[in-house]
Amino acid sequence: MAEMQEMPGHLARRFQQIAVAVFLSEVEAAGFDLTPVQYAALAAIAANPAIDQITLAGLIAYDRTTITGVIDRLAQKGLVVRQASARDRRSRELLITDEGRRALDAITPAVEAAQRLMVRGLTKAETNELIRLMQKAIAAGNDLSRAPLREGTAER
């Protein structure tokens, strides 16, 4: 374990580093300017209209304090709107705009290309196995981070 190259933690950092670089590169080549985090938030808002920020954070496993800035930037780009909830005046309902929907549709092929590119060194079977193992490790460690994934989508 003394070798850094065999430590899961180091490999996790490195793989994530490459994944982000590939994502940004593919998305920019497609003519868009969205980060992985912004894309995931936009996609989740599209699939869950009027979701509040805390629930959204749980869906994509973001820290609640991170989501504020992410939504700020999506709103500033005109891709989502943040409106006060009538039911609970503390919360903001998030909605994707028409422009956001168009951007999401247009960008998705680049995102999928990025997913393939970041595992280009692996066979299809190896890729599936990597996905399975990461899912399993993540499921076991879900509650160890401050921003665990939370199921229970829209029914709040």
Next chain:
Amino acid sequence: MAEMQEMPGHLARRFQQIAVAVFLSEVEAAGFDLTPVQYAALAAIAANPAIDQITLAGLIAYDRTTITGVIDRLAQKGLVVRQASARDRRSRELLITDEGRRALDAITPAVEAAQRLMVRGLTKAETNELIRLMQKAIAAGNDLSRAPLREGTAER
């Protein structure tokens, strides 16, 4: 691929998120205050005395602009010293201090415990396979990030 939970990029982010949380938790429980990034830098400096910052960055795949701040913090904690090089006045030679060596030795068990904890959902065989697959994917994507890993340790 429409499902986020099957995208390598999302899983990479999530696994890294858990890995960092586990690392910080174990290290703090052991009575230390070091981030994963600071630990890797400290260990690399210990193994490569008088290394310069650029070479160090290549060894652990950090961006060169990131390393400046990391070394700042290690130096501020008294764990390393940064001294001008006689050979090349542009570069700074990095050396671990006695205190840094003691901290490194004392913290290593916690770091290794963290490596095991972050894959606690996997069997030993699965862990080895996850490591192998991440290594392979990373090797193929090494040059896709701004901070690739560079071999060629001390002989500059």
Next chain:
DNA sequence: CTCTATTGATCAGCATACTGATCATCAGTA
């Protein structure tokens, strides 16, 4: 030897992530 291109380090600026705090609001209870 001089000029140019490169290199080591740093900086400003931006985007995640997190810790811990605050504020307004809400829900449930006495």
Next chain:
DNA sequence: TACTGATGATCAGTATGCTGATCAATAGAG
């Protein structure tokens, strides 16, 4: 209904990572 605890959102502060720029110093070509 008044109070207490919980909750949604935000903020200040810190630490990665990155883009792109700058500056001093070095190396290589001619």
